[in-house]
Amino acid sequence: MFGDNQIFAAPLAGITDLPFRRIVREFSPAAPLVTEMISCHSLVGGHKNCLRNFDRYDDEGNVGAQIFGADVDLMRDAAKILADAGAKWIDINMGCPVPKVATRAGAGAFLMRDHKLAEKIMRAVVRAVDVPVSIKTRLGWDDEHRDWRDLVDIAADCGVRFAALHGRTRSQLYVGPANLPDVHDAPIPIIANGDIKTADDILRAEKLGYSGAMIGRAMLGRPWALRAITRGVAPENIGDVVLRHLMYSIEYYGERTAVPMFRKHAAWYCVGMPHSSEFRIRVNTISDADELKNEICKFWGCVECA
Template identity: 40%
Template sequence: MSDTAATATATAPLQIGPHVLDVPVVLAPMAGVTNAVFRDLCRGYGAGLYVSEMIAARGLVERQEKTLKLARFGPGEQPRSIQLYGTNPVVMRDAARQLVDELGAEHIDLNFGCPVRKVTRHGGGSALPWRRTLFADVVAGAVDGARDVPVTVKLRMGIDDDHLTYLDAGPIAAAQGAAAVALHARTAEQAYSGRADWSAIARLKEAVTDVPVLGNGDIWVAADALRMVDETG
């Protein structure tokens, strides 16, 4: 792909459900970072979508004070975007419905990419897609609970190089109603070390053709984003 073509592709509007993002850049959800104040600061730089830090679905439905505080949106925040994680399809459905009905969420992202041990040891985050049936049920539950609000998923390549899941998980998520699929092109074992394998994003894009595929990992400056588009299509 030429530099001109890559630039045109990278700057074309991105549609996620009913939301048309004129700037096709999504602020990745980061635990302990992307709170309402940080998202407000980032809006001044012009990205299209700003996702909250990770919220526990069970903590939300149990109305735990700390979780409810994390789920707050800033004044004028549009679209209202929040990331959930959990392993129980019914709890995920109820949490998604609560976000929509009570907090006015307009986009819900599901975390299947967290590599942190305290999450994965309970089968959550990047460990969950290894259990294909449960993964499908969790996505379907959230989509059902969210009704017309778009639900997206964020994945890693897998647990490690011997347990890759993304090429199965991406199509499964799309089949269950996910409006987009994002891939952090590292395994859980890598965490944030080494280099992201952008070729995996290209392979996922070939496997998922009916919803947008977003790439994540090692984008530090705008030129990196353009290069990712060039290398992944």
């Protein structure tokens, strides 16, 4: 079975922000974590309304910062900014399927259609930073273009150190089962991604030649998932975890932004629990941090509030 440092937390836009990574880190000290995707335009432009443009990673352990974009110079400069901010490696997004990124901006998954541009970006980024560079990609654009291996070969030639492979095409988006190919003869280490939820999924990836596994949606409402999947351990007091996550979010975003933003996390944390729908309805009307804390304490009977 893979070691703790081979089980990655996937980048999830709107989710794997600094407060979420802080809580994941408490359970998985050695796991490689990836930031949300960061726009090279926003980062290089220093856009003030985007807090993540100013994150520092020095104290976060093994954290990779993910950039997306289609402009070679901006991608190079963005990578430098993130490496200077303490990111332990730089990941280039080559899999995001949303139209705003992949079709309108020619970035993310679109780079699977334009290997020449992908190559220019990878070469520029690898040359610009001293930390390792990885890519995160998919099987291909659609069923007719399952050419992930071509892109990985180019990546290896550019000096990219490893790749995460999501076992779906761009046209599959996030629907249908992920299908991971055998990667024994890939020129760089490949990390398996897509529907990895159990220890058996991880063992299957290992047998197919992967060098690690990357967990995405299984972390929603379960920031302990990386550890739970391999060791079967979950926290005793989930409410205390939820409260800490809320506290970290308030510290980072301020109460006005953090409380409404936290509703989705509260909804994921309570999935499958008795009276969860009533809890969700109540939480969706709350904008005050103390009120939200009280609801969380009432719902889970938190040790901290007892």
